[in-house]
Amino acid sequence: MFTQNLIKSSFSLFPGIGPVLEEKIWSYGITSWEEMLQFSPIPEHPWHKSRLPAPEKLKAAIPEWQRALSSKNISFLSNQLPNQFLWRLYEIFPEKFCYLDIETTGIDASSVLTVVSLYIDGKILTFQRGKDLEFLLDSILEDHILVTYNGKRFDVPFIEREFHQKISNIHLDLMNVLHEMGIKGGLKKSEEILGLKRGDEISGIDGRMAPILWRDYQQNDNQRSLDLLIAYNREDTVNLEIILKEIIKRKNLQFMKDYRS
Numbered sequence: 730m731f732t733q734n735l736i737k738s739s740f741s742l743f744p745g746i747g748p749v750l751e752e753k754i755w756s757y758g759i760t761s762w763e764e765m766l767q768f769s770p771i772p773e774h775p776w777h778k779s780r781l782p783a784p785e786k787l788k789a790a791i792p793e794w795q796r797a798l799s800s801k802n803i804s805f806l807s808n809q810l811p812n813q814f815l816w817r818l819y820e821i822f823p824e825k826f827c828y829l830d831i832e833t834t835g836i837d838a839s840s841v842l843t844v845v846s847l848y849i850d851g852k853i854l855t856f857q858r859g860k861d862l863e864f865l866l867d868s869i870l871e872d873h874i875l876v877t878y879n880g881k882r883f884d885v886p887f888i889e890r891e892f893h894q895k896i897s898n899i900h901l902d903l904m905n906v907l908h909e910m911g912i913k914g915g916l917k918k919s920e921e922i923l924g925l926k927r928g929d930e931i932s933g934i935d936g937r938m939a940p941i942l943w944r945d946y947q948q949n950d951n952q953r954s955l956d957l958l959i960a961y962n963r964e965d966t967v968n969l970e971i972i973l974k975e976i977i978k979r980k981n982l983q984f985m986k987d988y989r990s
Contacts (some may be wrong), residue, residue, distance in 0.1 A: 733819070735800060735817050735984070736806070736817055736818065736821065736980070737761050737763070737798070738755070738761050738816065739751070739810065740754050740758050740765070740787065740819055740982070741810060741811050741866055742790070742794055742806070742809040742810060743782065743786075743787055744895050745782065746781075746782070747765065747811065747897075748813075749773040749777075750780065750781055750813075752771070753779060753781065753880075754781065755984075755987070756988070757774075757775070757776060760988050760989060762791045762794065762795065764786055764829060765784070765785070765787055765788060765791060765792075765941060766791060768784055768786075769784070770784060770810070778968055791876075792953060794809075796804075797809075798821070799867045801821065801822070801827055803818065803822050803872055803874075804820075804872060804942055807874055807899045808899065810859070810953070812899070812900065812901060812902070812905075813905060813906055813909065815874055815901040815957075816973060816976055816977055817899060818874070818982070819839060819973060819974075820969045820977075821873075824849070824850040824852070824873050825872060825873055825874055825978055826849075826850050826876050826970070826973070826989070827847055827848075827869055827870075827871070827873035827874065827875050827876065827898070827903075827970040828847065828848040828849070828876045828966050828967070829845070829846070829847055829875055829876065829877050829880060829884055829885075829966065829969075829972055830845070830846055830875075830877065830878070830880075830884065830964075830966040830969065831845045831883075831884045831887060831888065831964040832844040832845070832939045832940075832943065832958060832961075832962050833939070833940065834875075834886060834940050834944070835940055836883075836944060840887075841858065841886065841891060842858060842862060842888065842891050843939070843940075843943040844856070844858070844943075844958055844959055845862065845865055845888070845960045845961050845962070846959075846965070846966040847865075847868055847869065847966065848966045848967050848969065848970060849873070853963055853966065853967065854868055855959055855962065855963060857955075857959070865888070865892075866888075866892060866894065866896075868899065869896070871898070873898055874898065874899050874901055875896070875898045875899070875900040876901045876903065876969050876970070876973060877901075878898075878901065878903050878904050878916045878919075878965075879902065879905075879916075879971060880900065880902055881900060881902045881905075881964065885900065889923055892916065896899070901973075903906055903969060903972055903973060903976070904919075906976055907919050907972075907976070910976070910979065912977070914969075916965065917935060918971065920968060921974065923972060923975045924975075925968065925971060925975070926984070928964070931957060931960050931961045934957065934961045938961075939961065939962075940957045942955070942957055942958040942962075943955075943958055946958070972984050
């Protein structure tokens with residue numbers, strides 16, 4: 730698993746340095762802030778012909794990064810890191826990751842939320858329409874990092890529309906990270922590719938069944954349908970952390986193979 734050393738390998742904290750330039754720095758054998766501070770390239774070094782900023786600029790920025798890490802300033806670090814790299818903060822701040830998944834009556838403009846779950850620091854919280862849904866946002870703290878699958882396009886805009894309120898939290902959408910790793914096909918397919926298995930009771934339920942279960946509960950007072958819907962939603966939510974851990978494991982192995990072998 731990644732540790733703080735991964736954060737100390739992150740040069741994408743510097744404005745203008747994205748994945749390509751960060752990997753170029755690593756390819757020069759500079760895989761940590763400490764190595765950067767010791768780096769003094771000779772005039773012929775390929776660094777000088779690259780699009781990278783002058784080494785002195787990076788060296789000047791590193792002490793601030795170190796202070797933020799030492800003081801566990803998640804606000805600074807999460808705002809400086811590009812969103813696709815937020816998973817690098819997990820090992821330091823696992824309690825700040827707020828996993829979120831929603832169920833709705835559909836996907837059109839008239840659809841509404843039915844069940845929403847949050848998974849925070851090992852605790853699952855579920856909110857149900859007609860019961861306690863109005864308290865959902867009270868549990869999402871300002872410094873929480875939201876973690877979803879396709880939540881930037883679906884879950885968060887849906888909640889914002891329902892509550893008429895903007896959610897400004899930093900947001901890690903695992904779908905984008907998985908796509909970058911070549912893992913596509915939706916949440917369930919991604920779980921299969923990653924080797925994750927669901928319990929037999931809800932393994933056959935998918936997003937298309939969720940509105941049907943809610944409708945059955947509403948129209949027929951079928952508590953069994955509600956229980957299945959909640960169980961499905963909760964498993965989706967908890968599985969987000971399992972997926973994140975698998976992403977971190979694979980990223981770590983790839984980093985070690987490419988740059989520290």
